[in-house]
Every structure is written in structure tokens, then in C-alpha cells.
Amino acid sequence: MVPSVGFSALAQAAPLLTNLLLTPYLIGRLGLDRFGVWSLILVFLATLTVLDGGVGASLARFHAYHAARGDRDGTGRLVIGSLALFLCFGALVTVGCVLLAPTATAALDVPPRLREEAHRLLMALGPLLTLALASNSAVALLQAGGRFRALAAVSGGSCLVYAVAVTTLIEEGADLPLLAVLTAGRYLLVTVGGLAAGARQIRIRRPLLPTRAERREFGRYALRMQLSGFTVFLNGEIDALVVAGLLPVRYVGIYAAGYQAAMGLRSLPLFAIPPVLTRITHVYARHGLPGAVGEFHALQARWLPAALTYGVVTTAVVSVAVQVWLGPALALSGAVAAVLLAGYSVQVAFTGVRTCFVRAIGRPGYETRYSWAATVVNLALTVPFALLWGVVGVVLATAVGVAAGSLYFVALCRRAGLRRGDGRLPRRWLPATALAAALAVLGDLLVLELGWHGVLPLLLAGLPVLAGLAAATALLGPELAPRRVPVKQGGPP
Incomplete structure (x- = not known):
């Protein structure tokens, strides 16, 4: 199990090291006030990611159980069902942000010069959430199949691209919306790369979505x-x-x-x-x-x-x-x-x-x-x-x-x-x-x-x-x- 732990460590360390390297850079480029706005958006994103109905936290266990039994059909249904659910959740959050963004920016102690940027970031929260949850689904698939080497490659590669893009494109001033786009790109790379690397664990057959019994068991968990x-x-x-x-x-x-x-x-x-x-x-x-x-x-x-x-x-x-x-x-x-x-x-x-x-x-x-x-x-x-x-x-x-x-x-x-x-x-x-x-x-x-x-x-x-x-x-x-x-x-x- 030692090689698996090592590659798992590389996969999880990549985002941490990326944040470690970029935080002083972003504070210097954006200023502490603008960095505070970006941090608040990330708090909203992390909160909504946790409040996904328990789906993301359950995927690793059920993918692993299917993998242990060689049930590729069950894995395929679970992948499609989770992605469809995440897409709906992201759309719902987008609608909520459209309705509530002006109230939210007015209620928080955001400097007036940054309120327009904060409003635009809130508009991007739904798509960011969908991609973040989808990337977690891809990660769970690779973890459950013991594909930790592939997971390390996907995670490390996406973080490297993101870090290069941020240090190249983010300049001093109002670059928060661009930072959100780059973050969405990193989630997209993890999702596509993870699903491609885990494709051999999946078999797509009808029914495409989990059966009623599978939904009941998964839902309770x-x-x-x-x-x-x-x-x-x-x-x-x-x-x-x-x-x-x-x-x-x-x-x-x-x-x-x-x-x-x-x-x-x-x-x-x-x-x-x-x-x-x-x-x-x-x-x-x-x-x-x-x-x-x-x-x-x-x-x-x-x-x-x-x-x-x-x-x-x-x-x-x-x-x-x-x-x-x-x-x-x-x-x-x-x-x-x-x-x-x-x-x-x-x-x-x-x-x-x-x-x-x-x-x-x-x-x-x-x-x-x-x-x-x-x-x-x-x-x-x-x-x-x-x-x-x-x-x-x-x-x-x-x-x-x-x-x-x-x-x-x-x-x-x-x-x-x-x-x-x-x-x-x-x-x-x-x-x-x-x-x-x-x-x-x-x-x-x-x-x-x-x-x-x-x-x-x-x-x-x-x-x-x-x-x-x-x-x-x-x-x-x-x-x-x-x-x-x-x-x-x-x-x-």
C-alpha cells in the first residue's frame, strides 16, 4: 500500500502546494482587500461543495465497493447520475445568485470600489460549483479503483497549468473574474483527465441512471x-x-x-x-x-x-x-x-x-x-x-x-x-x-x-x-x- 499512499500524497499535495505558492503572489498583486473578496468567494464555494446532499462524500465508498466486485455497469450508472445531479445543483445555485447577489454584496462589508467585482464573482459561483463537484467525482473514481498514479498525474498537471496561468495572466488591479475563469479551468482539467484515466472502470449500458434500489441505498448513505x-x-x-x-x-x-x-x-x-x-x-x-x-x-x-x-x-x-x-x-x-x-x-x-x-x-x-x-x-x-x-x-x-x-x-x-x-x-x-x-x-x-x-x-x-x-x-x-x-x-x- 506504500506506493498508493505516495501517489495519493502527490495528488492531494499538488493543490496545497499551489495555494502555498500563489497566496503571497495573489496578496501582492490583488491587495489584501481584493484578496479578502476572493477568499470569501472560495468560502461560499467550499460551503456549497459540502452541502451537496452527501453525494460527493459517498462516491468514494460506492465506487470502491463496485470496483471490489467488478461491477463496471454500476460504476457507470453512478458516474452519470452524480454528474447529472451536480449539473442541476449548479444551475439552482446560479439562479439563486442572480436573485440574491445584489443583496449579498450590500450586506457584506465590501469596499464600494470592489462591489462590482464581487457581484460578478457571485454570478460565476454556480458554474464553479458544478465543475468543482464534477472534479471531486472524477477523483473519487480514480481513488476507488486504486489508480493513484493516474490521480497524481491529473492533479499535478492541472495545478501546474493553473499556477502558470495565474502568474502569467493575473496583473495588478481588477482581475478577480479572470481568476475565477482560471479556477474553473483547473476543475475542468481534473474532471476530463480523471474520467479519461478511469474509463476502463466504467461501462455505459441502459439504464443510464442508478436503479431504484441503488438510489435508495445510496440515498440513505x-x-x-x-x-x-x-x-x-x-x-x-x-x-x-x-x-x-x-x-x-x-x-x-x-x-x-x-x-x-x-x-x-x-x-x-x-x-x-x-x-x-x-x-x-x-x-x-x-x-x-x-x-x-x-x-x-x-x-x-x-x-x-x-x-x-x-x-x-x-x-x-x-x-x-x-x-x-x-x-x-x-x-x-x-x-x-x-x-x-x-x-x-x-x-x-x-x-x-x-x-x-x-x-x-x-x-x-x-x-x-x-x-x-x-x-x-x-x-x-x-x-x-x-x-x-x-x-x-x-x-x-x-x-x-x-x-x-x-x-x-x-x-x-x-x-x-x-x-x-x-x-x-x-x-x-x-x-x-x-x-x-x-x-x-x-x-x-x-x-x-x-x-x-x-x-x-x-x-x-x-x-x-x-x-x-x-x-x-x-x-x-x-x-x-x-x-x-x-x-x-x-x-x-
């Missing part, structure tokens, strides 16, 4: 995934909307930079999740629940200590790293990133493989319940924390909520057949993690003292982090050797 997805909005994207409602639009850009840093670092260990989901789903399809449980415990024994070490180290250095990246003037972005990443680190460590397990065995309701528990805690804390600590209080409520919900998920998953004792850490975990964090923080502080800012100094700041993680790996390596739990064989229930 997707509904529960949508309930979970809605909490992603409440625990993440709503923070930006709160900032937009309380502060001038430039603070959305400040928040977006910190959020981007936290989400980028959070995403790195999650590069392994698509292959893990595919693997557990295939095991479940062939050997039933006992096989899936054994696979989970074998993977979790290595995932938990590695993910927690990574989370502690990156949380310790992210505030300094953001200042190296964007300069001391955006130190508030660094504080936002550190607070969010602390909560996300707990979430990734305790829910990463568990999420794959409950999705693979067809019980996403457990994920839904923990997501809503996290949301309730978050919403209860947002107002008092915001009154006490402002913008940092808003993200602190999110961090506490996702951490509390993640621990609740651990308890829930025991009802699905997971035994106790999978949360134990190796004996050397604490000293190894402390050493790694100390090396990373000291190294990044030295880089910050140099007074250099931008992408290249940020890459330099990454070297102490890598050195610290390498030291922790050397200490923990013998204790993280693969362990497999023998299980009885059986078919899916």
Missing part, C-alpha cells in the same frame, strides 16, 4: 454523510462568515491565510486516507466485518502515535511558520492557524482510520453523531469565546469542539465492533515527540530571525520540522512495526 458534512460547514466555513459579518472584509483574508495553513498541515497525514478507505472497503467486501475490524486495528496501531507526533510538532511551529511565510504583519493569521491545528491534530489522530472503517462497513451514522456532537460544543462556545478573545476565540471554539467530538467518536466506534486498547501510545512516544517539537521550534525561530519572508524562506523553515520528525521516527520506528490481528473470515452481512 448519502443522507447520513450530508448530516456529517453539514457539521463541516458549522465547524469550519462558518468561522469565515462570522468574521465577514463582524469585521471588514480584509480580515477574511487574514483568517483565510491562517485557516489555509492549518488545513494544509492537517491534510498531510490525511493523504493516506483514500488508500486506507479503499483497502478496508475491499477487505469488508471480501471478508465481512471480522476482516474489516482486524484491518482497522493493524492500521490504527501505527496511525495514532505517528499522527499525534506530527500534530504536536506542527502545532508548535505553525504560528512562527506563518510569519516566515507572510511576514510579521500577519501574525494574527499565525495565531488562528495554531489554535485550529491543535484541535485538528486530535481529530486526525483519533478519527482518521475510524472514519474509513465506519464508511467502509456502511455505517456512516457513527460519523454523523460524532460530527454533530462536535458542532454542538462548538456552537455553545462560539459566542462566549468570541466576546472574550475576538477572532481567536471563534477558532478556539472550533478547536475545542472538534477535539471533544473526536473523543466521543472513539466511544461510539466500540459499538461497531472495535475493541478497547487501540489508543495506547508507545513507551518512547513522549520523549520522541518532545525532542521533535524542540528541534522544530528552535529551527523556525532562527529562520524568523533572518527576516526573510515568502515561499522559499518557508521551505527553509520546513527543514527543522523535517529534522524533528525524522528524529522522532528513528526513536519510534521499532515500536511501530506492522502488527496484524488474526480474524475469522466471512462475507459481508
Whole structure:
């Protein structure tokens, strides 16, 4: 599975690295106010992408299940049905934007000189949404078929074309509509390239759309995934909307930079999740629940200590790293990133493989319940924390909520057949993690003292982090050797 994880990492790292490289460039070219408007549009796009009825989040599981059984006809019906649904959703959003765009731009604290650009961007939101969802469908198809090499090529190629186009065509001034067109082009490249690369997994026969039984099964699963997805909005994207409602639009850009840093670092260990989901789903399809449980415990024994070490180290250095990246003037972005990443680190460590397990065995309701528990805690804390600590209080409520919900998920998953004792850490975990964090923080502080800012100094700041993680790996390596739990064989229930 190591090659699959590597190519999955390349595929998911490409958009993150592209944003990393382009953010300082766009802030310099567009200005902080205009960049704040663009960030707000991306928040709207991310929110609507999550609120797609759970379809996008469900595709990887059902594509993988069809692939495990060699059901190319079922995959073809699912591809056509999902694309048709996304087209309808995008059209509906377009109509809504036509009706509501003037009201929305007037309600937000957008400078008068930027309102016309903001209005035009809102008009492009529907087509952007359709293409974004379609690209996610193509990505899910390749993930489910284990086509991670092709996925890396498609993702990397589209990001390279996008980055070249942005740096070539975006000039100082009113270029936000052009930026939206270039973004749409990147989504289109991923969609076309992904469907072409995954064509051998698809067979198109009548009926073209999923049957009633398939729609019923998919719909039940997707509904529960949508309930979970809605909490992603409440625990993440709503923070930006709160900032937009309380502060001038430039603070959305400040928040977006910190959020981007936290989400980028959070995403790195999650590069392994698509292959893990595919693997557990295939095991479940062939050997039933006992096989899936054994696979989970074998993977979790290595995932938990590695993910927690990574989370502690990156949380310790992210505030300094953001200042190296964007300069001391955006130190508030660094504080936002550190607070969010602390909560996300707990979430990734305790829910990463568990999420794959409950999705693979067809019980996403457990994920839904923990997501809503996290949301309730978050919403209860947002107002008092915001009154006490402002913008940092808003993200602190999110961090506490996702951490509390993640621990609740651990308890829930025991009802699905997971035994106790999978949360134990190796004996050397604490000293190894402390050493790694100390090396990373000291190294990044030295880089910050140099007074250099931008992408290249940020890459330099990454070297102490890598050195610290390498030291922790050397200490923990013998204790993280693969362990497999023998299980009885059986078919899916």
C-alpha cells in the first residue's frame, strides 16, 4: 500500500502546494482587500461543495465497493447520475445568485470600489460549483479503483497549468473574474483527465441512471454523510462568515491565510486516507466485518502515535511558520492557524482510520453523531469565546469542539465492533515527540530571525520540522512495526 499512499500524497499535495505558492503572489498583486473578496468567494464555494446532499462524500465508498466486485455497469450508472445531479445543483445555485447577489454584496462589508467585482464573482459561483463537484467525482473514481498514479498525474498537471496561468495572466488591479475563469479551468482539467484515466472502470449500458434500489441505498448513505458534512460547514466555513459579518472584509483574508495553513498541515497525514478507505472497503467486501475490524486495528496501531507526533510538532511551529511565510504583519493569521491545528491534530489522530472503517462497513451514522456532537460544543462556545478573545476565540471554539467530538467518536466506534486498547501510545512516544517539537521550534525561530519572508524562506523553515520528525521516527520506528490481528473470515452481512 506504500506506493498508493505516495501517489495519493502527490495528488492531494499538488493543490496545497499551489495555494502555498500563489497566496503571497495573489496578496501582492490583488491587495489584501481584493484578496479578502476572493477568499470569501472560495468560502461560499467550499460551503456549497459540502452541502451537496452527501453525494460527493459517498462516491468514494460506492465506487470502491463496485470496483471490489467488478461491477463496471454500476460504476457507470453512478458516474452519470452524480454528474447529472451536480449539473442541476449548479444551475439552482446560479439562479439563486442572480436573485440574491445584489443583496449579498450590500450586506457584506465590501469596499464600494470592489462591489462590482464581487457581484460578478457571485454570478460565476454556480458554474464553479458544478465543475468543482464534477472534479471531486472524477477523483473519487480514480481513488476507488486504486489508480493513484493516474490521480497524481491529473492533479499535478492541472495545478501546474493553473499556477502558470495565474502568474502569467493575473496583473495588478481588477482581475478577480479572470481568476475565477482560471479556477474553473483547473476543475475542468481534473474532471476530463480523471474520467479519461478511469474509463476502463466504467461501462455505459441502459439504464443510464442508478436503479431504484441503488438510489435508495445510496440515498440513505448519502443522507447520513450530508448530516456529517453539514457539521463541516458549522465547524469550519462558518468561522469565515462570522468574521465577514463582524469585521471588514480584509480580515477574511487574514483568517483565510491562517485557516489555509492549518488545513494544509492537517491534510498531510490525511493523504493516506483514500488508500486506507479503499483497502478496508475491499477487505469488508471480501471478508465481512471480522476482516474489516482486524484491518482497522493493524492500521490504527501505527496511525495514532505517528499522527499525534506530527500534530504536536506542527502545532508548535505553525504560528512562527506563518510569519516566515507572510511576514510579521500577519501574525494574527499565525495565531488562528495554531489554535485550529491543535484541535485538528486530535481529530486526525483519533478519527482518521475510524472514519474509513465506519464508511467502509456502511455505517456512516457513527460519523454523523460524532460530527454533530462536535458542532454542538462548538456552537455553545462560539459566542462566549468570541466576546472574550475576538477572532481567536471563534477558532478556539472550533478547536475545542472538534477535539471533544473526536473523543466521543472513539466511544461510539466500540459499538461497531472495535475493541478497547487501540489508543495506547508507545513507551518512547513522549520523549520522541518532545525532542521533535524542540528541534522544530528552535529551527523556525532562527529562520524568523533572518527576516526573510515568502515561499522559499518557508521551505527553509520546513527543514527543522523535517529534522524533528525524522528524529522522532528513528526513536519510534521499532515500536511501530506492522502488527496484524488474526480474524475469522466471512462475507459481508
